[in-house]
Amino acid sequence: MLYVLAVSVNFLNLFGRMPNLKTLENPRSELASEIYSADGVLMGKYFRENRTPAEYEDLPQHLVDALIATEDARFEEHSGIDPKATGRVVAGLLTGGSGGGGSTLTQQLAKVLFRTREDLNDGKLNDVPGVRMLITKTKEWILAVRLERSYTKREILRMYLNTNDYGSNAFGINTAAKTFFSKTPKQLTRSEAATLVGVLNAPSRFSPKYNPARSKARRNWVLRQMQKYGYADAQTLQADTLKPIVLRYNVENQNEGIAPYFRVEVSKMLRQWAKETDHDLYSDGLKIYTTIDSRMQKYAESAVAEHMKLQQKWFDAHWKGQQPWRDENGRIIPNFLSTSIQRTERYKSLTNRFEGNRDSIKYHLNKKYRMKVFTWNGGEKEVLMSPMDSLAYYKRLLHSGFMAMNPLNGQVRAWVGGINFKYIKYDHVKQGKRQPGSTFKPFVYVAAIDQGYSPCYQRPDVATTFPAERGRAAYTPKNFEGGYSGRVFTLRQALARSMNSITAWLVQKLGPETVVSYAKRLGITSPLKRYRP
DSSP: OHHHHHHHHTGGGSSOOOOOHHHHHSOOOOBOEEEEOTTSOEEEEEOSSOBOOOOGGGSOHHHHHHHHHHHOTTTTTSSSOOHHHHHHHHHHHHTTSOOOOOOOHHHHHHHHHHTTTTTTOOSTTTTSTTHHHHHHHHHHHHHHHHHHHHSOHHHHHHHHHHHSBOSTTOBSHHHHHHHHHSSOGGGOOHHHHHHHHHHTTOTTTTOTTTOHHHHHHHHHHHHHHHHHTTSSOHHHHHHHHTSOOOOOOOOOOTTSSSOHHHHHHHHHHHHHHHHHHTOOTTTBOOEEEOSOOHHHHHHHHHHHHHHHHHHHHHHHHHTTTSOOOBOTTSOBOTTHHHHHHTTSHHHHHHHHHTTTOHHHHHHHHSSOEEEEEEETTTEEEEEEEOHHHHHHHHHTOOOOOEEEEOTTTOOEEEEEOSSOTTTOOOOTTTTOOOOOGGGGHHHHHHHHHHTTOOTTOEEEOOOOOBOOBTTBOOBOOOOTTSSOOOOEEEHHHHHHTTOHHHHHHHHHHHOHHHHHHHHHHTTOOSOOOSSOO
């Protein structure tokens, strides 16, 4: 009793810390933050440990039965410590054995929740051989009893299944069921539930993805435990042991889900908000709601894919056997690839590795490796390419960005930053800068009306010439059709028809400085010069 008391209060700092009452009453596991569309669809997650908790009501009975039969058959009978199991542990320690095995579910939960084998091993006696494990076990016994006093058996089972690591970056039963079987916990069959319970003992060793034979053997052992303790009849369990493990394996990551480019941009804002409000985006289990409409996003992504696939086909046919990197006069840009490769992380890494030795760098840039690349035929394909080949391949791809916004309130409804987020992270909505073209015209007309021009003001459709200046030749913009009609149009009509001639005349009358000023006032942040570049 004195020893247990000494451990619980960390007497003279001999045994290491113990969780305080607040930590015990509010044990925390890292929870993934979830981001949702405006219509309530889960778009993706932000996490270090991919964990989304399940409620006890979401757990099928055969999952709970499998867990108890495998890990703690007397779970309902003890109060955190199983006397029989404890006897085995103590006997093992006294005889020089490992002292391991026999931990109750509650003790295992204490070990994971409070990291007893890591964070709490900072006492003066923890480095003494043999004593370390005894102290650790004692702490787990103490914590198990405290957990049993603070929580119901159901709550302990729920915490256990939600806390543990199932491998493949799946933490908690909710994520594990989705990762391995693309199901919710409630949808798991008895065989699938037994598979996941079997994984808990050693996630890598018994992974149904990477060690299927070992996983099946472990699953069948779990099923036999269920039969042993009367959770199912022999005939039913025998049928389950003969079933193959059929996976629908999919590891959640940033490349999956709805609007990945948009989610990255949102995360930048959220990280700043979290810093200012003392939150952790990747562990606090936040729920983030956006203005994205999942249906519009789906249509936008489909439209971009359909259009760009066709454009790429035409592009490849036109440039077949030729190098498309050319200047405005159609001449091949010399050393285009060799210059471009120098901006890549691989080139910089090789430069550091070989201390600038050009021969070594060149050798590794032209050495062929097996890699996967993006393709419009099936999403990706495995190829044998060198880094230079890969660069040339990606430089031939056409790119696009798409963003739809509600003009009445500024809400972004769809955001497609590129053709494939997994392989091309560059966001053509946020990062890409393009000539605005005719979308800039409203700024000109706002300036004109604010300066006293009426929407009914009339102006003929004739040429307007900007005189030569600063070494630049005179410039006469043409209409889309290539000429001028000579007809008279109101400013309202000119804007509706996107007429270059009348817009250019307004710029000349107002002065480019005035137009630039209005554009800045209306939110344009890009550098704007008064003259034609």
